[in-house]
Amino acid sequence: MTETAKVLVIDDEENMRHMLSALLKGEGYAVETAAHGRAGLELLQTNVVNFVLCDIRMPEMDGISFLKAAVEVKHSAVIIMMSAFGTVDTAIEAMKQGAYDFISKPFKTDEVVLVLKKAEERERLRRENIFLKKKIAGLEKTAGLGGMIGSSKAMQAIFQLADKVAKHSTTVLITGESGTGKELVARGIHEKSGRAANPFLAVNCGGIPENLIESEFFGHVRGAFTGADRDRKGLFEEANSGTLFLDEIGELPLSIQVKLLRVLQEQDIRRVGATVSRKVDVRILAATARDLTEEVRQGHFREDLFYRLNVVNIHLPPLRERIADIPPLCDHFIEKFAISMNRPEIEGAAPAALQMLLTHSWPGNVRELENVLERAVLLTDDRLIQPDNLPKMLAGRRNGHPLDLLLSTSSIKKGRQIVEQWLIERAMEVTGGNKSRAAELLEISYPSLLGKLKLPDDANIGL
Missing domain, CATH: 1.10.10 (Arc Repressor Mutant, subunit A)
Structure with a gap:
C-alpha cells in the first residue's frame, strides 16, 4: 500500500497485544490495540483502520459479536480472526460473519505477516477493480466519437453529425483550433464507417518537405528521381479501401492541391515517373486550424479544392467555449494517468483545483488540459489533485473572464x-x-x- 497501513489488534491477553504490536511495527505497519471487542469497535468507528487482528474468546464482547457489530459500522477494514480454541465450525462461522481469514493460535510470526500481505494484495486488487469499473462507467456516460469526452450540447451535436456522415464515403472537413481533437473525430468517423476493418492513415501535410510531398502521396517508380532505387506505394495506395486523414491541409502547396483535386474527382493516382494511372478507393477526411475561406481569398488555397473538401464541415469549438466539458475531461485524464502511473488512490481534483481549471482560458485546448493533469497526477501526494500541483500560470485570475x-x-x-x-x-x-x-x-x-x-x-x- 502507498500509505502506512494501520492494523488494529484486539486481544484480551496483554502479552499477545505487545508481541503483535512489536512484530507489526517492525514490518512497517502502524498499530492500535484494544483489550476486548467493545473497545475495538470504538476504535474502528473513530479511526481509519486497514486491517483488524481479532481474538475470538474475550470478555465484554467476543470476536464473533464484534464481527456482527462491525457490519453496522461504516469501515473498510479487512478483519482476520485468531483463536487458540479454533475449530472448523468456528472458522466457518467467522467467515460467514465477514472475516477474511482465520489464524489458529499458537502461530508463527511469519504466518501473521503472510496473511496480512495476502490481505493487502487482495485489497489492492479490489481497489483497482472498483477504480476500473468507475472509469468504464464514466466513459460510457460521456465518451462519444473516437473515445472523445463531451457532454456539452456542442459536442453532442458534433457526435450526432459524425455518426450520420460516418455511414457514407462523403468527404469531411474538420476545423478547429490546435488541440481540440480533430484527429480523434477523424478516427471516430473511420471506426463507425464500413471501412473500419481497413487502414486509417493520418498524415500532417505541414510535416512533409515540399519536394517529397508528391512521392509521399502518390508513390514513385524505380528511377523516377535520384535515390528512387525501387517502386514505392504512396499514402493513397497504402490507404486503399480505407481512410486517409490529411491533417493541416491548409499547408499543402498549390502544385499538390491540383493533383489532390484530381484524385478526389477521378479516384485514380499516378506514381511519380509512371506512365499509367491506378484506381484507388480512399475516403478523404481533412482537417485544418486555418480559416480556409480566408486562404482562398488570399490565393493560398484553391477554391475548387476547398468546395470539394468542404462537403460536410465539422467545427470543433475551443475548450473555453465548452466549460461544461472540463469536469468530465478532468475525471477522464486523472483516471487515465492514475492507471498508467500505478496511482489508483488518486480520486480526482479538489474543489479549489477544479475551480482553477474551470477559469483558465486553455489556449492549447484539450491537449493543454491533458498535459497539465499528467503533471498534476505525477506531483500529487494526496488522493485529490490540489492547487499546488497545478502550474503557477493557472493561479492567476483569468483576464476578462x-x-x-x-x-x-x-x-x-x-x-x-x-x-x-x-x-x-x-x-x-x-x-x-x-x-x-x-x-x-x-x-x-x-x-x-x-x-x-x-x-x-x-x-x-x-x-
Whole structure:
C-alpha cells in the first residue's frame, strides 16, 4: 500500500497485544490495540483502520459479536480472526460473519505477516477493480466519437453529425483550433464507417518537405528521381479501401492541391515517373486550424479544392467555449494517468483545483488540459489533485473572464454588461476581428454589433 497501513489488534491477553504490536511495527505497519471487542469497535468507528487482528474468546464482547457489530459500522477494514480454541465450525462461522481469514493460535510470526500481505494484495486488487469499473462507467456516460469526452450540447451535436456522415464515403472537413481533437473525430468517423476493418492513415501535410510531398502521396517508380532505387506505394495506395486523414491541409502547396483535386474527382493516382494511372478507393477526411475561406481569398488555397473538401464541415469549438466539458475531461485524464502511473488512490481534483481549471482560458485546448493533469497526477501526494500541483500560470485570475468581474458587482444591469462585453470580445478574438462572422457567432445583427462596439468606455465595466 502507498500509505502506512494501520492494523488494529484486539486481544484480551496483554502479552499477545505487545508481541503483535512489536512484530507489526517492525514490518512497517502502524498499530492500535484494544483489550476486548467493545473497545475495538470504538476504535474502528473513530479511526481509519486497514486491517483488524481479532481474538475470538474475550470478555465484554467476543470476536464473533464484534464481527456482527462491525457490519453496522461504516469501515473498510479487512478483519482476520485468531483463536487458540479454533475449530472448523468456528472458522466457518467467522467467515460467514465477514472475516477474511482465520489464524489458529499458537502461530508463527511469519504466518501473521503472510496473511496480512495476502490481505493487502487482495485489497489492492479490489481497489483497482472498483477504480476500473468507475472509469468504464464514466466513459460510457460521456465518451462519444473516437473515445472523445463531451457532454456539452456542442459536442453532442458534433457526435450526432459524425455518426450520420460516418455511414457514407462523403468527404469531411474538420476545423478547429490546435488541440481540440480533430484527429480523434477523424478516427471516430473511420471506426463507425464500413471501412473500419481497413487502414486509417493520418498524415500532417505541414510535416512533409515540399519536394517529397508528391512521392509521399502518390508513390514513385524505380528511377523516377535520384535515390528512387525501387517502386514505392504512396499514402493513397497504402490507404486503399480505407481512410486517409490529411491533417493541416491548409499547408499543402498549390502544385499538390491540383493533383489532390484530381484524385478526389477521378479516384485514380499516378506514381511519380509512371506512365499509367491506378484506381484507388480512399475516403478523404481533412482537417485544418486555418480559416480556409480566408486562404482562398488570399490565393493560398484553391477554391475548387476547398468546395470539394468542404462537403460536410465539422467545427470543433475551443475548450473555453465548452466549460461544461472540463469536469468530465478532468475525471477522464486523472483516471487515465492514475492507471498508467500505478496511482489508483488518486480520486480526482479538489474543489479549489477544479475551480482553477474551470477559469483558465486553455489556449492549447484539450491537449493543454491533458498535459497539465499528467503533471498534476505525477506531483500529487494526496488522493485529490490540489492547487499546488497545478502550474503557477493557472493561479492567476483569468483576464476578462466574467466570473471574476461578476464578483465585484451586485447589479443585474452591470452583470449583463460584463457578460455581453466579454462575449463580444471573445467572438472578435475567435474570428480574428471579422465583425460579420463575429455577429453571426453572437447571433445578433451586424449593425447591432457595431453599436455595441461603440459603447462608451464606462459601459465596459473594466474589460
